[in-house]
Amino acid sequence: MINNKSRYTNFIKTEAKRLGFLSCGISKAGFLEEDAPRLENWLNQNQHGKMDYMADYFDKRLDPTLLVDDAKSVISLLLNYYPSELQNEASYKISKYAYGKDYHNIIRKKVVKLLKSIKREIGEVNGRAFVDFAPVMEKSWAAKSGLGWIGKNSNLITKQVGSFYFVAELIIELELEYDYATTDHCGTCTACIDACPTQAIVAPYVVDGSKCISYFTIELKENIPAEMKGKLDDWMFGCDVCQDVCPWNKFSKPHKEPLFSPYPELLSYNKKDWEEITEETFSKVFTNSPLKRTQLEGLKRNIDFLK
Template identity: 85%
Template sequence: MNSKLTYTTFIKSEANKLGFLSCGISKAGFLEEDAPRLENWLKQNSHGKMDYMADYFDKRLDPTLLVPDSKSVITLLLNYYPAEIQNEASYKISKYAYGKDYHSVLKKKLKKLLRAIRTEIGDVAGRAFMDFAPVMEKSWAAKSGLGWIGKNSNLITQKVGSFYFIAELILDLELEYDHPTTDHCGSCTACLDACPTQAIVAPYVVDGSKCISYFTIELKENIPQEMKGKFDDWMFGCDVCQDVCPWNRFSKPHSEPLFSPYPELLSYSKKDWEEITEETFTKVFTNSPLKRTQLEGLKKNIKFLKK
């Protein structure tokens, strides 16, 4: 019996039971094609004030440095596309932040999957990783056939678009490996044409330091005045390059209760956001991704939008 095939089938079946959209597997090793791209991106200062992006350069490109003796990178996608969209007359928030903080949701599912693998297979060494770790998650997803990296630098799939989280399990276990799919962006330039700040500086190249998500979430300083009038009321993140992508017409609402939108987030008007108190914010959005900027950060963004 082919144990690699048996283990692979089991892992993909368990991932499906846990609610993951899809699961792809690649052989762990150095991401040779990504190395010059990442180096050039950092040299261009496209990471802006996100200094952490320059950390762990070698580990970012080689999972065997993160998990000694690792053999496989398992990449998992978890849908977050909401059934309801927030009040259009309000300040805008990225769809991924509508519900509970995805880190805790993903972490729980990844731990369950790793536990199931160890119960079924035995002593398997491995670790779970999400977007805060030095892992090239989109590269591994593409390498594992889960989609292609589009011109907006997001992972895109023909069946469900791009509104999903990406996470990995890196294991010292040999498995059957998937193969990359083909690029289906074609001649489309919808994302480049629609980006409010021209952050997509060339097809497949995003200058992170020009992105609205960077300005509204990552940047702790005041937003540069030259960006005035370009934000179209985005208060936390930005979905424009995904909203205009033709493949996202195939996005389907998620089935994860913890990602259900906060009722306040859907109903709040601009006035509600402008007048929200620290007490209310803390009480309502305790486990929300909005906690990343704290209320102070949101108020800073609102002030910039209102000027």
């Protein structure tokens, strides 16, 4: 006879797959002991740069029971975003995750649907969906639940899948069957470390966020430091270098989420198109795009720095 924990766990994983998630893993909610000293050291070294929010809610970031009352389980979910088409090579570069519509609401709606399905199947269960904005260690929980390992470039990497996917969590008060962490398969490879244009991967598994191209082109609101001139490799929004060179990403396959389909203009634009784009065109063409995060003013700042 199948016990309730097993039945609930099987239902959740089956439902996650039906909703389009790449994979689903489950961990017991609790304090992330191994992550605490690493996070503290990373913050003390100021490797979060001007991302002050990374230092907020330190305890909540490490303990999901402080985010959801009586939390028992952390359900980690992966959603593929690898595109079937890439940008025009004569363009300024944009990270692949930003090719389509903004992922936050798309994924959140899927996670909320999963929670609603759980409530319909099991009964009233307290839970919260988390997609990137809240103080949750997404990659740590996904690794803890066996969905991959955190590589030398600090990304979650999965065998036969790679790393081009979003990570989300559903924290609930339901006890379930728990998965186990997988092993590290980076081996002696240093491709990501060697390829990083700004040497942001300062040691295996340690990324100095304040040196990352994604930080300079998205997070940093001030002028990009002059010493970075000539080092941004034509990236105007984000950076995929450490993922592009990762051998495991040769297994990446195109996503099947229509809302992640690239904006046609994003694929066809060349450098001149981006240099001449107006506010009116940008607002009209890139509705609900992640590019709105920097606004056109931020993109123009990045482009001017790249010239």
